[in-house]
Amino acid sequence: MYLTKEEERILSGEEGEERKWAMETIVALGEVFGAERLVKISSSQVSGVSPKTIGKYGLKFLRRIRNAKVSVLTTLNPCGVDLKRKEEFPKDFVKEQEEILEIYKGMGILPSCTCTPYLVGNTPSFGEVISWAESSAVVFANSVLGARTNREGGPSALASAIIGKTPEYGLIIEEEREPQVLVKVKTDLNDEAEFGALGYSLGKLLKDEIPLIDLGNRRRMTLEEHKQLGAGIATSSEISIYHVKGQTPEALRKEMNPTEKIEIGEEEINQVFEEFSESENGPLVVGCPHMTLREAEEAKRFRGKVLAYASRCVASLVKESENFKIYGDTCMVVSPLREMGIEEVLTPSVKAAFYMRNLSGIRVSLIRKREALNEIQG
Amino acid sequence: MRFKAKPIFPGKVRGEVLYTEEPITFLGGVDPETGKITESGHELEGKSLRGKILVFPSAKGSTVGSYTIYGLKVHGNSPLAMICSKTNPVIAIGAVMAKIPLLEFKDIEKLKKAREVIIQEEWIEIVG
Numbered sequence: 192m193y194l195t196k197e198e199e200r201i202l203s204g205e206e207g208e209e210r211k212w213a214m215e216t217i218v219a220l221g222e223v224f225g226a227e228r229l230v231k232i233s234s235s236q237v238s239g240v241s242p243k244t245i246g247k248y249g250l251k252f253l254r255r256i257r258n259a260k261v262s263v264l265t266t267l268n269p270c271g272v273d274l275k276r277k278e279e280f281p282k283d284f285v286k287e288q289e290e291i292l293e294i295y296k297g298m299g300i301l302p303s304c305t306c307t308p309y310l311v312g313n314t315p316s317f318g319e320v321i322s323w324a325e326s327s328a329v330v331f332a333n334s335v336l337g338a339r340t341n342r343e344g345g346p347s348a349l350a351s352a353i354i355g356k357t358p359e360y361g362l363i364i365e366e367e368r369e370p371q372v373l374v375k376v377k378t379d380l381n382d383e384a385e386f387g388a389l390g391y392s393l394g395k396l397l398k399d400e401i402p403l404i405d406l407g408n409r410r411r412m413t414l415e416e417h418k419q420l421g422a423g424i425a426t427s428s429e430i431s432i433y434h435v436k437g438q439t440p441e442a443l444r445k446e447m448n449p450t451e452k453i454e455i456g457e458e459e460i461n462q463v464f465e466e467f468s469e470s471e472n473g474p475l476v477v478g479c480p481h482m483t484l485r486e487a488e489e490a491k492r493f494r495g496k497v498l499a500y501a502s503r504c505v506a507s508l509v510k511e512s513e514n515f516k517i518y519g520d521t522c523m524v525v526s527p528l529r530e531m532g533i534e535e536v537l538t539p540s541v542k543a544a545f546y547m548r549n550l551s552g553i554r555v556s557l558i559r560k561r562e563a564l565n566e567i568q569g
Numbered sequence: 570m571r572f573k574a575k576p577i578f579p580g581k582v583r584g585e586v587l588y589t590e591e592p593i594t595f596l597g598g599v600d601p602e603t604g605k606i607t608e609s610g611h612e613l614e615g616k617s618l619r620g621k622i623l624v625f626p627s628a629k630g631s632t633v634g635s636y637t638i639y640g641l642k643v644h645g646n647s648p649l650a651m652i653c654s655k656t657n658p659v660i661a662i663g664a665v666m667a668k669i670p671l672l673e674f675k676d677i678e679k680l681k682k683a684r685e686v687i688i689q690e691e692w693i694e695i696v697g
Contacts, residue, residue: 216662216665219661219662219665220658220661220662223577223656223661238631238632238633239632239633239635239636244596244631244633244636245633245636245640246601246636246640247643248601248636248639248640248643248644249636249639249640251643252636252639252666324632324633325632326630326631326632329632341657341658342632342657342658342659343632343658343659344632344633344634344635344636344658344659344660344661344662344663345632345633345635345636346635346636346662346666347635347658347659347662348632394629398592398626398627398629399627399655425629425630426594426629426630427629427630428592428629429592429627429628429629429655429657466610545597545630546596546597546631548609549594549597549598549607549608549609550596550597
């Protein structure tokens with residue numbers, strides 16, 4: 192890989208150990224993926240914030256590079272705690288969380304604590320090169336915004352943020368974003384949860400092939416539906432971009448003619464709901480990925496116990512009630528839900544269902560939003 | 570039998586193979602404190618990676634997986650080495666941080682029946 196004089200200097204350690212580590216990390220990636228050079232990025236999103244996901248070992252690692260400084264706009268994934276009501280969370284957990292956040296803030300990272308940075312102003316436009324972690328945000332940025340990023344791991348996104356560059360490989364390159372498979376959807380999807388299920392099912396089927404999804408003459412997808420579709424695909428595969436015929440920006444700009452073709456219908460969608468059907472009761476847990484204002488306003492109308500999760504920005508604007516609680520800064524996946532007494536839940540998010548079951552051992556049922564509404568109202 | 574692969578993080582080890590054709594989620598799918606696969610319904614559910622040469626197609630899911638791979642090492646539960654048919658930034662950087670040899674080898678099914686392999690630089694050799 193070609194490195195400029197300045198990049199060589201950083202690599203040799205002349206600008207300190209932390210920048211050396213960061214440069215080594217992105218150069219290693221570049222070598223692995225055959226990049227020819229590093230290119231500038233306009234922003235980064237860093238994952239690996241909650242003590243629940245990075246553990247003591249992650250904190251130890253962060254302590255080692257704590258003196259590093261980021262050189263581009265960098266936002267942060269959800270942490271494990273609602274910072275406005277720490278008292279509800281286990282004490283030791285909060286303490287560990289505070290140290291992690293202090294380290295990130297010390298590096299110049301904005302403590303946005305959300306998996307939807309694109310909703311709070313870290314919003315790249317078409318063609319912008321970025322280096323993001325957080326799989327659902329990566330898919331959204333590539334597919335819906337037309338920005339360019341690979342699915343970086345937490346540490347590699349951090350390394351890119353420190354240097355302000357990423358190796359030019361994978362989804363940074365236009366040709367690598369072309370779809371390989373045309374997916375004809377043979378059923379009418381009318382619920383956000385079904386879009387999540389479509390994504391999850393597609394990811395399992397395609398593993399790493401990029402889909403061009405044909406929804407027929409259906410109305411335009413909403414932002415919330417895109418959020419679920421992308422989070423679903425990211426959960427079950429390493430696919431980090433999708434296109435929707437006549438809807439997503441790259442599919443609108445050019446002719447796409449994938450060679451393979453598959454069909455997906457009601458049966459595949461229903462299978463996903465069957466895969467996650469272990470609970471009958473429990474609170475309705477919503478906001479994975481973090482809610483938009485529109486979703487939060489809608490979720491307030493649910494009766495029964497609702498636990499909602501959003502960025503601080505959204506959470507601070509939405510009124511709570513006895514049965515509707517909205518947490519900011521954190522989410523159902525990265526907070527210690529089980530330790531807080533929750534053993535079974537219902538959720539319309541397939542990503543949340545997958546991680547609550549596998550990471551937290553919570554009994555989960557994936558439900559359609561309209562089902563939840565009916566069930567709770569009826 | 571010997572196959573040429575692409576070393577992502579090279580090393581020399583000999584060990585027993587743990588093989589799967591299902592992608593692995595590191596965060597939530599593997600417990601760094603026990604070394605076991607925990608993803609419900611995964612064909613390796615309940616099996617331990619510790620001391621094995623893990624052969625798998627690719628990694629799916631969370632970008633925090635790099636830290637999980639590092640965590641396996643810190644807890645002494647890491648695989649001896651990993652062979653995957655397609656690498657991505659999450660596992661590549663995880664392997665580099667944890668110093669676990671990682672090779673990319675497109676035709677992993679050729680290792681399906683192998684019990685034991687030796688990895689050295691870019692070579693994978695079936696020895697049992």
